[in-house]
Amino acid sequence: MAFLEEYLNTASPTGYEHAGQKIWMDYLRPFVDKIEVDHYGTAYGIINPEADFKVVIEAHADEISWYVNYITDDGMIYVIRNGGSDQTIAPSKIVHIHGEKGVVKGVFGWPAIHTRSAKQDEPIPQIENIFIDCGALTKEEVEDMGIHVGCMITYPDPFFELNDRYFVCRALDNRIGGFMIAEVARLLKENKQELPFGLYIVNSVQEEVGLYGADMIADTIKPNIAIVTDVTHDTTTPMIEKKKEGDQKCGDGPVVFFAPSIHHNLRNLIIETAKEKEIPYQRAAASRATGTDTDAFAHSNGGVPSALISLPLRYMHTTVEMVSKEDVQNVIKLIYETVLKINPEINLKYH
Numbered sequence: 534m535a536f537l538e539e540y541l542n543t544a545s546p547t548g549y550e551h552a553g554q555k556i557w558m559d560y561l562r563p564f565v566d567k568i569e570v571d572h573y574g575t576a577y578g579i580i581n582p583e584a585d586f587k588v589v590i591e592a593h594a595d596e597i598s599w600y601v602n603y604i605t606d607d608g609m610i611y612v613i614r615n616g617g618s619d620q621t622i623a624p625s626k627i628v629h630i631h632g633e634k635g636v637v638k639g640v641f642g643w644p645a646i647h648t649r650s651a652k653q654d655e656p657i658p659q660i661e662n663i664f665i666d667c668g669a670l671t672k673e674e675v676e677d678m679g680i681h682v683g684c685m686i687t688y689p690d691p692f693f694e695l696n697d698r699y700f701v702c703r704a705l706d707n708r709i710g711g712f713m714i715a716e717v718a719r720l721l722k723e724n725k726q727e728l729p730f731g732l733y734i735v736n737s738v739q740e741e742v743g744l745y746g747a748d749m750i751a752d753t754i755k756p757n758i759a760i761v762t763d764v765t766h767d768t769t770t771p772m773i774e775k776k777k778e779g780d781q782k783c784g785d786g787p788v789v790f791f792a793p794s795i796h797h798n799l800r801n802l803i804i805e806t807a808k809e810k811e812i813p814y815q816r817a818a819a820s821r822a823t824g825t826d827t828d829a830f831a832h833s834n835g836g837v838p839s840a841l842i843s844l845p846l847r848y849m850h851t852t853v854e855m856v857s858k859e860d861v862q863n864v865i866k867l868i869y870e871t872v873l874k875i876n877p878e879i880n881l882k883y884h
Contacts, residue, residue, distance in 0.1 A: 536556070536560045536712070536715075537692070537700075537709075537712050538692045539556055540553060540556050540557060540560075540708055540712060541691075541702045541703075541704055541705070541708055541709075542691050542692055542702075543556055544596070544598075544629065544631070544687040544689075545595060545596055545704070545708070546596055546597070546598030546615055546616075546685050546687055547595040547596070547597070547598065547615050547616050547738070547739050547740075547741045547742050548595070548615065548685075548738070548739065548742075549598075549631070549685050550574050550594045550595050550738045550739075551574055553594055553708065554570070554574055554576045554594055554736065554738075557576060557711050557715065557736055558570075558576050558578070560715055561715050561718055561734060562578070563722070564578070564580075564715070564718040564719045564721070564722040565578030565579055565580050565718055565722075565734065566578075566579055566580055566581065566582055567579045571749060571750055573738055573739065573746060573749060574594075574738045574746070575735065575736065575737045575738050575746045575747075575749065576594070576735075576736045577733050577734060577735040577736065577750065577754070578718060578733075578734045579731060579732070579733055579734075580718070580721065580728060580731065580732040580734075581728055581730065581731045581732065582731055583731070584730050584731035585731075585877075586729075586730040586731065586757050586877035587730065587731045587733060587754060587755065587756040587757050587758075588730050588731065588732050588733065588756060588757065588758045588759075588760070588872065588875055589733045589735050589751075589756040589758065589759040589760065589830065590714045590717060590732070590733070590734055590735070590759075590761075590762070590868055590872065591714065591735040591736075591737060591747065591759060591760070591761045591762070591826055591830070592707050592708075592710025592711045592713065592714050592735075592736055592737070592761070592826075593707045593710065593711075593736070593737045593738070593739075593741075593746065593747070593763065593826055594707075594708060594711055594736045594746075595616070595738055595739055595740055595741050595746075596616070596687070596703065596704035596706070596708065596741070597614070597615065597616035597617055597618045597706075597741050597850055598615045598616065598618065598685055598686055599612040599613065599614060599615060599618055599628070599685075599686035600612060600614075600683060600684070600685065600686065601630065601680060601681065601683060601684040601686065602682060604672045604675050604676070604680070604682070605672065606671065606672050607670065607672075608666075608667070608669035608670050608671050608672060608674055608675050609642075609664045609665070610630075610639065610664060610665040610666075610667065610675065610680070611663075611664055611665075612660070612663065612664075612665065612686060613660065614660070615685065615742070616741030616742055617741060617850050618850065619850050619851060620658045620659060620660050620663050621657075621658045622851050622852065623641040623658055623663045624641050624642070624643035625640070625641060625643055626640070626641045626688060626852065627639075627688070627689060628640065628641060628665060628687065628688060628689070629686065629688070629689050630665070630667065630684055630685075630686050631684055631685040631686070631687070632680040632681070632684050633679035633680075633681065633684075634678065634679030635679065637667055637678050637679065637680060639665040639666060639667035639668075640665065640666055640667075641663055641664070641665055641666075642665070642666040643658075643663075644656075665686070667680065688852045690702065690703045690853070695855065697858075698784075698857065698858060698859075699783070699855045699856060699857060700855070700856050700861065701853055701855045702853075703851070703852040703853075703854060704854070705764065705846060705854040705855075705856055706763070706764045706846060706849055706850065707740070707762075707763050707764055709764070709844060709856060709861065710762045710763055710764070710844070711736045712861075713762055713844070713861060713864050713865045714734050714735075714736070714762065714868065715734065716865045717734070717865055717868050717872065718732075718734045720869050721869070721872070726873065728872070729876050729877055730757075730875065730876070730877050732872065733754055733756065735747075735750055735754070737750055737826055740763075740825070740826055744825070744826050744828060746826075747761075747826035747829035748829040748833065751829055751830045751833035751834065751837065752833060752834065755834050756830070756834075756837055757837070757877075758799065758838050758839070758875060758879075758881065759827070759830035759831070759837050759838070759839040759840075760799070760803075760839070760840050760841075760842065760868060760871065760872075761825055761826050761827040761830060761839065761840070761841050761842070762841070762842050762843065762864060762868065763826065763827075763841065763843055763844070764843060764844050764845070764846040764849065764854075764856070765781055765788050765790075765817060765843035765844070765845060765846065766778055766779075766781060766845070766846065766847075766849060767781060767782055767783045767845045768780055768781055768782070769781075769782045769783075770847055770848070779817045779818065780815075781815050781817055781843075781845045782845060783845045783846070783847060783856060783857040783860060784845075784859055784860060785813060785815050785845070785860075786807075786812065786813030786814045786815055786860060786863050787807075787812070787813075787814050787815070787843065787844065787860065787863055787864045788814070788815045788816070788817045788842070788843040788844070788845060789803055789804055789807070789814050789815070789816055789817070789840075789841075789842060789843075790816075790817050790818070790819055790823055790827070790840075790841040790842075790843060791816065791817070791818045791819070792818065792819035792820075792821075792822065792823045792827075792841070793821065793822070794822060794823060794827055794828045794831035794832065794839060795823070795827065795831070795839065795840055795841060796831070796838035796839055796840060796881060798838070798880070798881045799838045799839065799840040800840045802871060802874060802875075802879075803840055803842065803867065803871050806867065806871045807867055809870075810866065810867075810870045812863050812866055812867050813863060814863075814867065815845070817843070823841055825841055825843075827839050827840070827841040838881040842864060842867055842868060844856055844861065844864050845857065845860055
């Protein structure tokens with residue numbers, strides 16, 4: 534829990550994942566034989582690095598954020614997205630601006646309700662009208678704080694537990710995945726499991742802007758199999774249409790995906806493992822692509838058998854992302870038990 538809390542509370546926006554990656558690698562190091570980092574910051578630990586047959590378990594480390602895009606003459610800061618940041622939650626949020634002289638606090642300002650149109654409650658938050666006030670009166674004062682165009686902006690909202698049932702934090706998408714694959718490595722080490730292949734525990738960068746870290750590391754590792762974990766929507770909360778988003782719920786277990794990039798035989802192995810070990814699971818379908826690093830691995834190196842085990846999550850891309858503690862345990866267990874069933878002789882050819 535100490536690792537999880539520190540890891541989640543450490544800002545690691547897309548393109549600037551190094552602080553979180555250092556914490557993750559320090560935790561993982563006792564459980565693997567070797568740790569590597571590629572040129573863009575994807576970190577991975579290896580068990581049995583000498584083995585020819587390679588299995589990847591993967592999550593992504595980056596969180597959504599904002600860039601400083603424009604500073605007005607009177608010191609207001611306008612932003613652009615870094616990943617899928619939601620402008621509708623921005624007004625009244627505290628932010629950390631990561632400048633040249635360190636972190637500067639600011640707030641997303643918003644006109645008071647008294648000054649807005651009662652009829653339509655205008656304006657509504659848009660990228661063009663949300664702004665950050667860091668207490669400066671001029672552009673020069675902002676720049677003197679070490680803030681410039683291109684500085685990263687993150688939310689500081691911390692990790693906490695809710696009703697002893699949920700973990701809540703920004704960036705559970707998908708640093709909770711990094712936690713879960715690290716726990717798989719810990720269990721393998723503590724249970725003294727000997728694997729007949731090389732296991733690569735991969736924490737990729739830049740997923741939120743196009744699966745780029747996974748795309749790069751897949752070409753580096755050239756795995757034979759990839760099992761990816763990410764988050765997916767809990768569709769039982771208000772204002773979500775199940776006919777469009779499917780039916781998944783926090784607390785009902787890991788979600789096993791069906792999609793063109795998902796390899797049938799590997800998915801079947803995961804489902805058979807869940808049934809055998811009595812691990813609750815759910816099913817979900819994705820049209821065309823999963824939108825996760827699974828797609829990058831599956832379509833690399835002439836095609837890599839890949840599968841996706843997702844964690845149901847409420848309020849994605851907000852600062853109060855929420856997951857079930859029980860689901861976290863069951864995703865770890867399902868990946869762990871599936872890894873133990875893999876061997877280099879496994880027949881994953883499509884037929």
